[in-house]
Amino acid sequence: xxxxxxxxxxxxxxxxxxxxxxxxxxxxxxxxxxxxxxxxxxxxxxxxxxxxxxxxxxxxxxxxxxxxxxxxxxxxxxxxxxxxxxxxxxxxxxxxxxxxxx
Amino acid sequence: xxxxxxxxxxxxxxxxxxxxxxxxxxxxxxxxxxxxxxxxxxxxxxxxxxxxxxxxxxxxxxxxxxxxxxxxxxxxxxxxxxxxxxxxxxxxxxxxxxxxxxxxxxxxxxxxxxxxxxxxxxxxxxxxxxxxxxxxxxxxxxxxxxxxxxxxxxxxxxxxxxxxxxxxxxxxxxxxxxxxxxxxxxxxxxxxxxxxxxxxxxxxxxxxxxxxxxxxxxxxxxxxxxxxxxxxxxxxxxxxxxxxxxxxxxxxxxxxxxxxxxxxxxxxxxxxxxxxxxxxxxxxxxxxxxxxxxxxxxxxxxxxxxxxxxxxxxxxxxxxxxxxxxxxxxxxxxxxxxxxxxxxxxxxxxxxxxxxxxxxxxxxxxxxxxxxxxxxxxxxxxxxxxxxxxxxxxxxxxxxxxxxxxxxxxxxxxxxxxxxxxxxxxxxxxxxxxxxxxxxxxxxxxxxxxxxxxxxxxxxxxxxxxxxxxxxxxxxxxxxxxxxxxxxxxxxxxxxxxxxxxxxxxxxxxxxxxxxxxxxxxxxxxxxxxxxxxxxxxxxxxxxxxxxxxxxxxxxxxxxxxxxxxxxxxxxxxxxxxxxxxxxxxxxxxxxxxxxxxxxxxxxxxxxxxxxxxxxxxxxxxxxxxxxxxxxxxxxxxxxxxxxxxxxxxxxxxxx
Numbered sequence: 156x157x158x159x160x161x162x163x164x165x166x167x168x169x170x171x172x173x174x175x176x177x178x179x180x181x182x183x184x185x186x187x188x189x190x191x192x193x194x195x196x197x198x199x200x201x202x203x204x205x206x207x208x209x210x211x212x213x214x215x216x217x218x219x220x221x222x223x224x225x226x227x228x229x230x231x232x233x234x235x236x237x238x239x240x241x242x243x244x245x246x247x248x249x250x251x252x253x254x255x256x257x
Numbered sequence: 258x259x260x261x262x263x264x265x266x267x268x269x270x271x272x273x274x275x276x277x278x279x280x281x282x283x284x285x286x287x288x289x290x291x292x293x294x295x296x297x298x299x300x301x302x303x304x305x306x307x308x309x310x311x312x313x314x315x316x317x318x319x320x321x322x323x324x325x326x327x328x329x330x331x332x333x334x335x336x337x338x339x340x341x342x343x344x345x346x347x348x349x350x351x352x353x354x355x356x357x358x359x360x361x362x363x364x365x366x367x368x369x370x371x372x373x374x375x376x377x378x379x380x381x382x383x384x385x386x387x388x389x390x391x392x393x394x395x396x397x398x399x400x401x402x403x404x405x406x407x408x409x410x411x412x413x414x415x416x417x418x419x420x421x422x423x424x425x426x427x428x429x430x431x432x433x434x435x436x437x438x439x440x441x442x443x444x445x446x447x448x449x450x451x452x453x454x455x456x457x458x459x460x461x462x463x464x465x466x467x468x469x470x471x472x473x474x475x476x477x478x479x480x481x482x483x484x485x486x487x488x489x490x491x492x493x494x495x496x497x498x499x500x501x502x503x504x505x506x507x508x509x510x511x512x513x514x515x516x517x518x519x520x521x522x523x524x525x526x527x528x529x530x531x532x533x534x535x536x537x538x539x540x541x542x543x544x545x546x547x548x549x550x551x552x553x554x555x556x557x558x559x560x561x562x563x564x565x566x567x568x569x570x571x572x573x574x575x576x577x578x579x580x581x582x583x584x585x586x587x588x589x590x591x592x593x594x595x596x597x598x599x600x601x602x603x604x605x606x607x608x609x610x611x612x613x614x615x616x617x618x619x620x621x622x623x624x625x626x627x628x629x630x631x632x633x634x635x636x637x638x639x640x641x642x643x644x645x646x647x648x649x650x651x652x653x654x655x656x657x658x659x660x661x662x663x664x665x666x667x668x669x670x671x672x673x674x675x676x677x678x679x680x681x682x683x684x685x686x687x688x689x690x691x692x693x694x695x696x697x698x699x700x701x702x703x704x705x706x707x708x709x710x711x712x713x714x715x716x717x718x719x720x721x722x723x724x725x726x727x728x729x730x731x732x733x734x735x736x737x738x739x740x741x742x743x744x745x746x747x748x749x750x751x752x753x754x755x756x757x758x759x760x761x762x763x764x765x766x767x768x769x770x771x772x773x774x775x776x777x778x779x780x781x782x783x784x785x786x787x788x789x790x791x792x793x794x795x796x797x798x799x800x801x802x803x804x805x806x807x808x809x810x811x812x813x814x815x816x817x818x819x820x821x822x823x824x825x826x827x828x829x830x831x832x833x834x835x836x837x838x839x840x841x842x843x844x845x846x847x848x849x850x851x852x853x854x855x856x857x858x859x860x861x862x863x864x865x866x867x868x869x870x871x872x873x874x875x876x877x878x879x880x881x882x883x884x885x886x887x888x889x890x891x892x893x894x895x896x897x898x899x900x901x902x903x904x905x906x907x908x909x910x911x912x913x
Contacts, residue, residue, distance in 0.1 A: 177896050185892070228842050253889030 161202035169195035182237045182247040186230065193226045262308045263321050263482045266339045266392050269305045269349060269401070273298045276549055278835070280378035291374035295381045296360050302388060303353040310346045313751070319343065322394055322458045340394035343750050348391040348524060351601045355516045355608045356384045364510040365721035366619055370506075376416060380512065383409035387517050391524060393507035396445050396455040396464070399525070403441075403489070406521060407434055410513050412504040417442035426504040433498040436486020442498060444481025447474065448532070457528065465531045479544035482529055483551075490522025497813055499578055503570040506525065507615030510570055515577050515607040520600045523584045527593050539675050540591035546676065551587030553680045556582030558810065560690035564697070565795065565806035568625045569614045572698050576651060579687060583667055586680055592670025594750040602735060603661035606650035609728035614643035615716040616725065617702060627698060628793075632707035637716045641703050645723040648699050649730050651773045652692035655768075659732050661775075662739040664688065665768055666747065670720075672767050688771055689778045696782025700822050769799050860900035892911040 172191030173189055197219045204215020241247050262268070263603070276298030280291040313319045324338030329850030360380060367376055386409055387764045389402035415427030448456055451471050452464040461467065471478060487494070491499035502514045513519070526533065526548065533544050556579045563575035580603050587596035618625055620637060634641045700780045716722065785794050796803040803810070 171897055177892050177899070216330060249891055252891075 158202055158206040161198060161205075165195045165198040165202065168192075168198065180248050180250055182240065182249055182252075183234075185249065186233045186237065189233070190226060190230060193222065193229075197222055260312075262305050263312055263341055264323055266309060266321075266323065266341050266345075269302050269309065269353075270385045270389035270392060272301050272305070273381040273388065275385075277378045277382035277385065280374055280381065281640055283374075285372060285374045288373045291363050291377045292360075295377035296357070296364075298381055299353060299357045299360050299384060302384065303350075303357055306346070306349040306353045307811065310350055313341065313343050313346045320458060322460075323749070324394065324456060324459060325911055329560060335397070336395070336454070336459075337398040338394035338456060338459075339392045340458055341392065344524075344527060345391045345751065347597070347601060348748075349388055351604045352384065352387050355604050355728070356380075356387075356512060358728050359508050359512045359516075359608060359612065362511075362615065362721050362724040363506075365718050366508055366615055367506060370619040373709040376413075376506070379409060379412050379416070380508070380797075383413065383513060383518070387521065390521050394457050394528070396448065396457070399528070400441065400445060403521065403525075404438070405487070406518050407431065407438070407489070410434075410502070410518055413507045413509040413513060414502045416505055416509065419502070423504040426498075426501040430498040430502050434488040437484045437486070437495055439484070439791030440481045441488075444478050444484070447481065448478050451478070459737060461797060465529065468531045468535045471532065471535055474530055476542065476544045479529070479533045479535075479542075482532070483526065483544065483548060486522030486585075487527045487551065488522070489525075490519050490585070491555075492522070492551050493558060493579045494812075496555060496559065496578050497816065500571050501569070501807070503574050507618060508671060510574070511608045511611030511615065514574065515611050517892065519581055520584075520604060523581060523588065523596060523600050526585070526588050527597055530588070534591075541674075541676055543590045545591070549586050549674070549680055552582045552587075552589055553683050554582070555579070556586065556687045557683050557690075560687045560694070562806050562809050563694045565793070565803050566688060567628055567807075569617065569627050569630070569698065569702065570611070572626055572627070572694060573610055573614060574606070576691060579691065580607070580651075581662070583684060583687065586684060587667040587670050588715055590671050590674040590680070592667060594747040595605075595663065595666035595670045597750055598739060598746050599660075599663040602650070602663040602732070602739065605728055605735060606647045606658075606660050606732045608652065609643060609647040609725060609732060612721070612725055612728065613640055613647060616640045616721055617644075619717055619721070620715055627701040628701045631705040632703070634703040636707070638659070639716060639722045640725065643722075643729040644703070645699065646729040646732055648695045652779060653688055653693045653771065654779075655772045657736060657777075659735040659739055661772075662736055665771060666739070668771055669767055685771060685774060685808050689774050692775045692778035693785075697786050698781050700783065700786040702847050796851060858888025 169192050172188045172193075172195060173209070175188030175191065176185050177188075179188065200215050200219045200222070204213075207215070238248055240252065244252060273295075276294050283290065292570065301614050312321075320340065320342040324336050324340060327337045331795045360377070361382065363376065367373055370376060386402050386405035390399055390406060393399035393402055411427050411431045414430050415423050417423045419903055445455065447469075448464060451474055452467070454462060454464050456463045457465045459466070468475065488495045499514060499519065503510050505514075516789075533548070534542060535542070537545070538541060559575045559578035560583060563572050563579065566572045566575060580599070584596045584599050584603070587593075587599060616637065617633060617640060620633075620640075621630065624630070646658065650658035653661045653664040655661040655665075668681065668684060671684055672678075674680060778909065793803065808814070
């Protein structure tokens, strides 16, 4: 188990998440993609911490625990927004949500 | 094999969970394959459970523990593990055997459903999670599986997602149990704070082996953990989700909301019993007294409500709530073995009853109102015979049915409770009511004249009747190890060697009293409902009482008016605050900005503008081009961000 294995997994996860966020039309799937990208970032944190010179100090884990908590809050806000959007526009298809058009 | 499985006990819960993931991955068109794999996974779990069960028979007080470190955090390391002891082994056997019967039954019951394979994936997932609860050797690991069980329950109650009532019931179940789990989780944290470990057994250092360090906080920890049990096992006041959970398919009601999942709360109390029993005087502690009274209230209330329900599954649901109350009482008064015995016996006969009702519902094309059934005895003989076995076991008919003996063991334990005789008499009343409502149900469904809907009913296919027969056989055969004359199971569970034959206990006074009461009650039921029509005989005699019970004592309505109304009101107030108070501030600032703006516009237009107009023409044209890029499509923006990021990265790579 070397550092690069973890980084490759994390990069792959990030790309999958990015692809989901870019290509899915359903707002909830986009949220899932964003969560996957966050998870990839967390894996990076953990991996760099674990292979750092001083893995005894649990800094990496602390950051990730905070990050997970924030991701949970973000998911709650995101889902609430999806519900609000659905109530307003009667759709969650992001192609039809273009009110921000300039 | 025995020794190998003893040390790899995690395989038993892991197998069904892997099967579930596999089924989900092969897609929904592989219907028979998914059913076959689910059944095979369950057979594997059952086989391994039997192999794990055999060694627990050899030695008294048998216990094998496999602990390992999950992760190390600084100097602390978190350890979890698996345990095999008589309690876990007996529970595993019951769960996998009942589960197998229900899986096979589902092949017939769900045959026309378009999401057939998803159903089996969820069932397998549930079964694995439940097996995990019983073999966990750490309160944290138990909690993880406990929540997975809750998730499986949510998915299965709301299985028919196109029905709004099913979605609402799933949500209600999930949220109600979450209230209890909140307390449970705080209890776990408190326990960890006091004892420094969440392992149950760890060579003398586990949190159940060294309970003295808990001191006075043990009472609070025990009560917080009990909150979780109250939620999951449908005890008063969090029982409201369980009857609504009948919205799920009937096999789900049988597996989750009768036989196994709801028993998890009872199992939890039995597992952490040493925490409840810290500093016990004559086996009585404040936390155990709470358990007893909650159990008594639940048992009696649910039995009363069940008398006036007309939905075949709701009657069984309330009877489940009532029986769970009975088990809680038994644990509370110190009869841990009796409570677990009743749990195991109840698992078999309640699964039998639910599957029997499923067979009836299937034959009547999803009619669930017992007042529209009748005369099914001749049309569905196998269902009737097996249902009668289940009904007699639940009512507590003596000698041949497991339920009769285990109910006796519970009553016997309750009779010896020192603080009060009250629970004993109240439980006796519950027993009478149980026999009454079960007789009522059977009279309505199987006897009398066939009514309009039940004219053309046909016996279900053998894939559905064979599980019924197996479960009925288990219900009868199981009673062999339960009799007070030779109560092998009780000794097995508490870890003593086998009992002597003891014929005297057959003539115990408490046994005779309850047997006479059950007989009288069934007789009363037969007389009362002998030719019941559309209007319930009880409704004619006591309309006010019947209405009160039919509406489930208005507990749901009370919650609507209090807790839910309060939460609505809070939401409204927050909304109002947001719209008027905070927005008011924002508008105030905006107004100041506007004033300032009005002032500056004046200067701007008259003084500065003249020279600038020419430049703006160019900017406007550029803006028009740029605004095309501004499509309003979030994903286009995100893509641009990603491309930009990539470009920056490439630039960085090129520069270094």
